[in-house]
Amino acid sequence: MHEKHLMICGATGCLSSGSHLVEEALIEELEKHGIKDKYRLVMGGCPGFCEVGPIIVVYPDEVFYCRLKPKDMAELVEKHLIGGEIVERLLYKGPDVDAPARFYDTIPFYAKQKFNVLRNSGIIDPESIDEYIMRGGYRAFTRALDLDPPAICEEVKQAGLRGRGGAGFSTGLKWEFTNKAPGSKKYVVCNADEGDPGAFMDRSILEGDPHAILEGMLICGRAIGANEGYIYCRAEYPLAIKRLKLAIEKAEAYGLLGENILGYGFNFKINIKEGAGAFVCGEETALLASIEGKRGMPRPRPPFPAQSGLFGKPTTINNVETLANIPLIVREGGADDFVKVGTEGSKGTKVFALAGKIRNTGLCEVPMGITIKEIIYDVGGGIKSGREFKAVQAGGPSGGCIPNELIDLPIDYDSLNQAGAIMGSGGLVVMDERTCMVDLARYFLSFTQKESCGKCTPCREGTKRMLEILNRISEGYGEPKDLETLDSLAISIKDSSLCGLGQTCPNPVLSTIRYFRKEYEEHIDEHFCRAGVCKELFNYRIDEEKCTGCTACVKACPTDAIRGEKKEPHEIIQELCTRCGSCVEKCRQECIMITPLGSEADVSN
Amino acid sequence: MSIAIETEEAVTEEIDLSKVDALIEPYIGKKEMIIPALQKVQDHFGYLPRSAVEQVSKRMRTPLSRLYGVATFYAQFKMKPRGRYIIRVCKGTACHIQGSPKIAERIEDILGLESGETTDDLRFTLEEVACIGACALAPVIMINDDPHGRLTPDKIKDILDSYQ
Ligand SMILES: Cc1cc2nc3c(=O)[nH]c(=O)nc-3n(C[C@H](O)[C@H](O)[C@H](O)COP(=O)(O)O)c2cc1C
Ligand code: SF4
Ligand code: SF4
Ligand code: SF4
Ligand code: FES
Numbered sequence: 001m002h003e004k005h006l007m008i009c010g011a012t013g014c015l016s017s018g019s020h021l022v023e024e025a026l027i028e029e030l031e032k033h034g035i036k037d038k039y040r041l042v043m044g045g046c047p048g049f050c051e052v053g054p055i056i057v058v059y060p061d062e063v064f065y066c067r068l069k070p071k072d073m074a075e076l077v078e079k080h081l082i083g084g085e086i087v088e089r090l091l092y093k094g095p096d097v098d099a100p101a102r103f104y105d106t107i108p109f110y111a112k113q114k115f116n117v118l119r120n121s122g123i124i125d126p127e128s129i130d131e132y133i134m135r136g137g138y139r140a141f142t143r144a145l146d147l148d149p150p151a152i153c154e155e156v157k158q159a160g161l162r163g164r165g166g167a168g169f170s171t172g173l174k175w176e177f178t179n180k181a182p183g184s185k186k187y188v189v190c191n192a193d194e195g196d197p198g199a200f201m202d203r204s205i206l207e208g209d210p211h212a213i214l215e216g217m218l219i220c221g222r223a224i225g226a227n228e229g230y231i232y233c234r235a236e237y238p239l240a241i242k243r244l245k246l247a248i249e250k251a252e253a254y255g256l257l258g259e260n261i262l263g264y265g266f267n268f269k270i271n272i273k274e275g276a277g278a279f280v281c282g283e284e285t286a287l288l289a290s291i292e293g294k295r296g297m298p299r300p301r302p303p304f305p306a307q308s309g310l311f312g313k314p315t316t317i318n319n320v321e322t323l324a325n326i327p328l329i330v331r332e333g334g335a336d337d338f339v340k341v342g343t344e345g346s347k348g349t350k351v352f353a354l355a356g357k358i359r360n361t362g363l364c365e366v367p368m369g370i371t372i373k374e375i376i377y378d379v380g381g382g383i384k385s386g387r388e389f390k391a392v393q394a395g396g397p398s399g400g401c402i403p404n405e406l407i408d409l410p411i412d413y414d415s416l417n418q419a420g421a422i423m424g425s426g427g428l429v430v431m432d433e434r435t436c437m438v439d440l441a442r443y444f445l446s447f448t449q450k451e452s453c454g455k456c457t458p459c460r461e462g463t464k465r466m467l468e469i470l471n472r473i474s475e476g477y478g479e480p481k482d483l484e485t486l487d488s489l490a491i492s493i494k495d496s497s498l499c500g501l502g503q504t505c506p507n508p509v510l511s512t513i514r515y516f517r518k519e520y521e522e523h524i525d526e527h528f529c530r531a532g533v534c535k536e537l538f539n540y541r542i543d544e545e546k547c548t549g550c551t552a553c554v555k556a557c558p559t560d561a562i563r564g565e566k567k568e569p570h571e572i573i574q575e576l577c578t579r580c581g582s583c584v585e586k587c588r589q590e591c592i593m594i595t596p597l598g599s600e601a602d603v604s605n
Numbered sequence: 606m607s608i609a610i611e612t613e614e615a616v617t618e619e620i621d622l623s624k625v626d627a628l629i630e631p632y633i634g635k636k637e638m639i640i641p642a643l644q645k646v647q648d649h650f651g652y653l654p655r656s657a658v659e660q661v662s663k664r665m666r667t668p669l670s671r672l673y674g675v676a677t678f679y680a681q682f683k684m685k686p687r688g689r690y691i692i693r694v695c696k697g698t699a700c701h702i703q704g705s706p707k708i709a710e711r712i713e714d715i716l717g718l719e720s721g722e723t724t725d726d727l728r729f730t731l732e733e734v735a736c737i738g739a740c741a742l743a744p745v746i747m748i749n750d751d752p753h754g755r756l757t758p759d760k761i762k763d764i765l766d767s768y769q
Contacts, residue, residue, distance in 0.1 A: 012738040016745065016752035050741035197735030198698030204738070235644070235681055236734065276640055276679035279735075293637035295678040355699035355740035362741055393698065429698045443701050447735075453678075556759045558711075581707055585757045 002040040004081065005059040007122060010043035011207060012200070012239075013050030013362070018070075019043075022054045025070035029077040039081065045208020047122035049109055050362040052092060057103070057122065064103040065090040094359075096381050109360045112378050114341060116349045117324045118365045121208030126243050129250040132211040138256060140331040144219045145264045152223035152330060153179055159335040160347035161326075165191055165282075165319030166398065166424050166500070168346075168413040171326075174316055177306035178224040181314035186226035188217050189291070189310060189317040192233040192240070193275050193282040196396030197447060199427035201351040202320035204363050206233065206240035209324065210247035214257070216323030218268055219330050224316050227267045232287050235274040244272055279397075279451035283499050284317045286453070297453050298499035319425070321351055342368035346412035350423065356392075356430035357384050366411070373407040376430060387432040391515065395424025397444045398504035400511025401437070420511040422504070436533035437516040438523050441509045442470040448505035459502030462493040466509060474534040478524030483513060532594035535579045539595050544569040546591035553583035553592065620654045629661055639667060639675055643682060652683040688723045688730035690768045693747040697736030704757075705744040709733075711758040712746075715765060729768070 008014075008023050023043060030036040047055055052066035056076070063086055065076065072090055079087050091100035096108040104110045124131035132138070144152050157172025178186060190213060194202040206213060217229045233241055248270050251257040259267050273291050280286050281296035288310050290296035309315025325348060329338050342348050346368040352375070355361050359381035366375060372392060376382065383389050391401040400421035402409060409415050413423050431440070449463040466489050469482050490506030497503045513520060522528050529537035542553075542562075549567040554560075561577040564570030572583075572592075584592045628645045632638035642665060646657050653676060662669045676682040694709045713719060716729055723730040739745045742754025746764075753764055 012752070013741050016739040016742050016754045050739070053741070195735070197696065198740065200736060200738035200740070236737070274641070274644060275681075276644065277681035278679050290640070291637070293639040293675070295675055353740065355743065356702055361699075361743075396698065427698065429702065431702060435702050440702065443698070447696075558714075558758070580710070580758055581704065582758045585759075 003038045004061070005040045005042060007042050007044045007047075007057045007059065009046055009053060009055045009122065010239075011046035011050075011204060013046065014053035014055060017053040019054035019068075021070045022056070022068045022073065025073040026056075026077070029073045030081075033077060033082065035077075035081070042125040044124070045121035045126050046204045046363060048113075048118065048204075048363040048365075049107075049360065051360050059123075061086075062103045064092060064101075064107065066092050094381065109362070109364070109379055109381065112370065112374055113365050114349050114367045115365055116328055116338075116341075117205060117212075117321055117351050118208070118363070119328075120212065121204060124209070126208050126210055127246055129211060129247065129254060132209070136331065137211055137327070138215055140327040140329075140334065141215050141218045141222075141256070142262065143332060144222045144330050145262060145266060147222075149179055149223050149225060150176070152219065155335045156223070156326070156329055159329040159338040160342075160345075161322065161329060161338070162346065162413060163319055164321035164325075164350065164423075164425070166395075166422065168423060171318065171322055174306060174318075175220060175223050177304070178226075178314045178316045181307050183314050184225075185228075185313045186224055187310040187313055187315040188220045188224065188226045188229035189284075189287070189305075189315055190217055190229065190231040190320060190323055191282065191284065191287060191317055192231055192237075192320050193287060194234055194237075194320070194425065195279040195282040195451075196398075196425045196427050198355060198393075198396055198429050199353045199425050201353050201363060201426045203234075203237050203240055205320050205324050205351070206237065207243055210240075210243045211251070212324045212327060213244070213320060214247055214251055214270060216318070216326035217270060218256070218261075219326050220316055220318065220323070221268045222266060224314070226316070227269070229268065229270045230273055230291055230310070231270065232273045232275055232281075232291060235276060241272060241274060248272070278453075279447075280453045280499070280501050283501060286499070287317065288315065295453075297455055298501075300498060321426070343410065343412045345414050350411065350426060352426045352428045354380055354428050354430070356428075357387070357432040357435070358382070358430040359384050368412045369410045371407070372402055372409050372411065375411070375428065376407070380430065383430070383432050385432065385434075387434065390431045390433050390435060391437070393421075393429045393431065393440065393508070394427070395422035395507070396427045397448045398422055398500065398507055399424045399427075400507045401431075401440070401515060403515040405515075420507065420514055422507070434531050434533070436474075436529050436531035437512040437519050438470065438474050438529070439531075439533045441512045442467065442474055444508035445470060445505065448501060452501060452505075456496070456498045456502055458493045459497045459505070462489050463502075463505060465489055466493075466506070470509070473520065473523050474529070474537070476523075476527045476534075476536045478520075480524060482524060483517070483520060486513065526596065528596040530594065532581075537597065538579070539574055539597055540572055540577060540579060540581075540584065541593050541595045542570050542572055543591040543593055546589050548589055550588070552586040552588070556582040556586040558582065620650070620656050622657060622660050624649060625657050625660045626664060629664060633664060636665070636667065639665065639672065640679070643672070643676055647682060651687050652685055654686075685723065686727065688727045690728060690748050691730045691732060693732050693734040693737075694720070695735070695737055695739075695743070695745045695747070696733045697740065697743075699736070699740035700744040703743040707758050708744050708746065708756050708761065711761045712765070715762060729765070 054068045056065045101107045153176040161171045162168040281290045283298045286296040286298045305315040351365045391403045393401045452459045454460045547569040554562045629642040632642040718731045745754045
């Protein structure tokens with residue numbers, strides 16, 4: 001028996017901040033003291049708080065150590081593990097707490113969260129089926145084996161679960177359609193393609209709790225009458241694929257997958273398919289084509305996959321997070337508990353990847369109906385630089401932005417739709433006054449333009465036209481009628497595209513025009529980008545009053561564009577400056593200002 | 606999405622096809638397994654040499670045009686040899702708004718490459734990737750399997766120099 005479990009976050013965020021080096025140092029320290037066998041070290045799933053990684057959580061004490069360095073390990077081992085005393089120095093500290101905080105109950109980042117989907121992530125060893133079972137895993141599936149398939153569909157319907165992959169369709173209803181579709185061969189497909197370029201929720205679930213996905217698929221298989229499933233996972237997620245494969249092997253060894261499962265005469269097998277890097281393959285019909293070994297092009301619906309899906313057979317496709325909710329709903333009394341959280345039309349929780357100019361970046365799971373403000377300020381800890389919150393982008397390339405005026409908006413499917421954004425997969429990217437909304441629209445459109453499969457002319461050509469216009473605006477050649485043209489192009493693309501990619505890709509443009517029209521007009525009429533992003537539309541200038549002549553900026557400048565004597569105010573030679581921004585990062589006095597072309601005035605505040 | 610088939614064999618290197626058959630053995634006779642078969646071949650060579658794709662075409666009894674139709678559709682498949690170090694600049698949203706274009710520009714300046722290109726000495730290949738899940742450290746690049754985060758343009762030179 002191990003005395004304590006040490007969970008080291010091994011997800012990409014923490015690995016990038018060096019958690020593998022911390023792990024090595026920890027092992028070395030434990031070996032030095034000859035106590036390695038007393039502790040169980042697990043390179044586990046993500047506890048969500050990537051901002052303060054690398055993270056170690058010590059169980060059963062539930063102490064959360066963060067921002068760790070390899071050299072901290074000696075003290076952690078000697079003081080905490082051997083001495084039994086908490087190392088206060090390594091606890092969470094921040095402007096949002098008075099004293100160093102120990103864990104979930106005291107760290108503000110966690111206070112408003114509710115863990116349904118992330119119930120095991122960062123707590124269990126994702127490579128151990130026993131730990132999953134110990135926390136109630138596979139109990140919902142064994143219950144489902146005793147239920148009538150239509151009754152399972154009914155429970156999921158009653159729980160009000162809506163798809164977490166974007167469109168928000170009722171999961172129970174989708175299952176019922178597939179259950180009722182005629183045919184003896186049916187499929188369950190898990191959509192783990194996670195294409196939104198600012199989101200990594202599904203990845204964390206797959207890496208942190210793979211058995212929850214298998215259990216969700218098994219229950220779905222039972223409910224719709226399928227005996228085979230596919231997980232379509234991005235090839236860019238090698239760790240997720242490895243853990244899924246391992247989980248499948250273990251479940252097979254335990255008789256939870258395979259023939260005549262637990263003696264109920266139910267057969268189920270799961271295959272993994274690696275995606276090959278095409279965003280449009282996240283769309284369900286394209287995904288099915290890709291599993292069949294074809295080019296991943298969408299096809300018209302109907303027929304819907306529930307009637308004719310994979311290899312022409314009735315198929316249910318669900319997103320990773322949708323499936324991870326299933327075991328919670330189908331367990332004894334689960335549906336009743338599930339509906340207690342959330343709003344009238346949106347039940348349960350949603351996982352968001354919180355990123356951008358926010359203090360606490362990471363993964364959070366919150367009850368539906370929480371407001372944007374609570375997410376930004378309570379969970380997210382406010383804007384990083386202390387600058388002004390400008391907007392949050394929800395739903396990635398299919399979504400839209402929500403401006404400061406709407407900060408009290410509750411997060412649920414319907415409110416977000418009304419505001420011109422979508423729930424999407426759950427990327428929330430926070431922006432401050434140094435984010436340019438024209439550039440943001442251009443960024444998303446250039447992404448979707450590249451990813452358009454080219455099947456429909458409006459999507460293929462219309463996005464090109466829109467992108468040309470946005471490029472022109474951000475280079476200073478915008479024309480007053482551009483906004484109107486963008487608007488009409490957007491509407492025709494939305495109305496005449498075959499799949500969701502085309503139907504939604506104008507959204508980021510439309511929503512930035514809707515809420516930030518003035519900013520577009522400033523680009524077009526005054527040739528000024530006040531956020532300091534569109535390079536042709538501003539200058540950097542040094543505020544002579546504030547400059548201390550420290551020369552830090554001079555060293556950072558790759559083009560020697562900054563001149564001045566030590567301890568005297570410096571100056572930027574505009575002809576040489578490429579507006580690379582290196583100097584801005586270096587100046588501690590914050591005296592490098594964003595000014596309109598050819599002007600001396602400071603408008604950066 | 607362009608379907609131009611551009612392939613390029615490294616002139617000096619002979620492509621050793623002896624392993625190809627074994628690699629695709631499990632997929633023979635299964636037309637829906639074209640993508641996994643090509644993935645295996647690419648894992649082995651680092652890209653899809655034309656002669657290897659021809660071999661796959663013969664063994665899997667699938668027309669070459671169909672294989673290239675599939676391969677060119679998916680960004681993962683590369684038709685040209687790639688460098689020892691693959692630099693992937695994250696072009697995800699969080700990285701974009703925290704300055705990944707400036708990071709990419711600096712790398713392009715130093716190496717004289719555009720995205721998708723490889724240095725003549727096959728040292729670096731420059732690519733783009735969408736969100737690698739390290740948004741907390743934006744802007745981020747990956748060089749082979751090493752992530753480098755919280756970047757500013759002036760850190761780039763030293764990082765590149767450390768990969769010889
Ligand atoms: C262009 C495009 C990309 C999509 N990408 C994803 C994705 O990465 N993951 C996902 O689960 N759903 C994605 N979807 C939605 C799927 O088509 C489908 O609605 C979803 O997988 C259904 O599962 P759900 O009902 O559980 O949400 C995408 C849709 C479109 C149009
Ligand atoms: S809308 Fe765009 S991505 Fe979708 S099928 Fe048409 S061209 Fe392809
Ligand atoms: S923005 Fe770049 S080029 Fe211009 S002065 Fe600053 S460091 Fe030099
Ligand atoms: S870093 Fe700032 S304070 Fe120092 S010389 Fe440059 S502009 Fe002046
Ligand atoms: S956007 Fe770059 S890591 Fe997520």
